[in-house]
Amino acid sequence: MASYPDLYQIPAGRLDAFVTQQLQPDVEWKEEVEDAFKRVERFLRDQCFHTQLFLDREVRLKRVVKGGSIGKGTTLNHGSDVDLVIFLSCFSSFQEQIKLRGHIITHVVERLTRYRESLAFDIQSINVRQSWRRGSAPRSLSFYIQARRRSEPIKVNVLPAFDALGNLAPGEKPPSEVYENLIKSQSKDGEFSSSFTELQRSFFKYRPAKLKSLLRLVKHWYLKKVKAKCPRTLLPPKYALELLTIYAWESGTQKAENFNTDEGFVTVMELLRDYENICIYWTTNYNFESAVIRDFVKWKLKKNRPIILDPADPTNNVGEGKRWDVVAQEAAHCLKQNCCYDKNDEEIQSWDVQPETEA
Incomplete structure (x- = not known):
């Protein structure tokens, strides 16, 4: 892990320089993260959801969106996960997301295990994150990929999500019905926040x-x-x-x-x-x-x-x-x-x- 000077020993007048010199992501790291994103996105399209008939329905990958600090442009140098939100055609509602996402995650894990060579990265530590609700389906999966030039692996989180926003133009507010449906779903707080990743970003x-x-x-x-x-x-x-x-x-x-x-x-x-x-x-x-x-x-x-x-x-x-x-x-x-x-x-x-x- 990167080593930093002790923040508490830095005078207030040097904070800008500290951020610039220590915390801003360097070019090489940004390039490797972008390469990891593109490879994983291609893997999801080509190996997971290219012609998949799943649970008696077609499952298409509508789009992949960068979430988290990388998507928001606030990442720390060598210090942020790569969050990928995958919007799938099989989710027609928030309730469908809860019902089907466990099957989707199991499918992606199986494909990762079988076709990991196609990523051209060393895949490590595939983990499934469980839902807040006991007995509910898992929410996401994570794994580490070892890039060729980096000494530290990059953590990738994959979150399947219902496409609640559709083709919303940049700067446009969602229709009230989107949030009314979310509220009426009576879900646990933040259960479907991944559906609103683009607005967060x-x-x-x-x-x-x-x-x-x-x-x-x-x-x-x-x-x-x-x-x-x-x-x-x-x-x-x-x-x-x-x-x-x-x-x-x-x-x-x-x-x-x-x-x-x-x-x-x-x-x-x-x-x-x-x-x-x-x-x-x-x-x-x-x-x-x-x-x-x-x-x-x-x-x-x-x-x-x-x-x-x-x-x-x-x-x-x-x-x-x-x-x-x-x-x-x-x-x-x-x-x-x-x-x-x-x-x-x-x-x-x-x-x-x-x-x-x-x-």
Whole structure:
């Protein structure tokens, strides 16, 4: 794994240089990740779903979408999985996805085992991730591929998903019926978030480069200072911290392209320290015009805090039920370190950000 200088020993004025020199993905790594994506996509098309008749129906691979940090453009150097969301013709509803995805995953695992040579990579550790619901079908599969030039294997996650959005134009809001059907499915929170991967990706993709640098810095802090210390603790996902960082930037700078990274970092740490006040959401993709959506979101916003609603999926409070207190404790400790003080040993001032989205 890559070795980094200790973030807590880096003066606030050097944070931009730290991100540029240590956290930005290098060209070679990006090329290898892109090569891995293309090879796996080709394998899925040619070896898994090319002429497949499955469960008495045709199963076509409609498209493959990059999810996660790589899809959003916030990946860390040598430090992110390759998430591939596969949209299949056999899923005609959210309920069908639950019913059939276990069969799909079993099929892909069988094909990977039989035709792994066609990937021209060494395939390692094929694992199936189970659903949150006991007795329910698995949600995804993962495996590691060893590229020819890399010393570290790349983890690939494959998530079968119902194509709820169809041919949605860039920047277009989904029809209200999409979210009404999602809400009426009464699924577990975030169960079908993979169906909205393209909206999640678009929410991040066209943000300023400096904001993406701040996102990388916050994620690096989370991975090295929180997750590494508590590997078995049920922590909030990185996605929750990414959304919180975007909210802080939107509210604190009025979406400025240029800002002080140290101020943004301190602002996020303060929000995390005071996590019990957080209640944020966006109306980028869903709004209150539909009574079904309006009533559901208002109900969600009355739950225990922190609340960070996924801008692509209103059922998904991304940090619900997680150990925010552990994150808060480390954030409070971080605020006392060199990275949060200027060259005159003065505390970096945070942005004026309220912990709640204004109604």
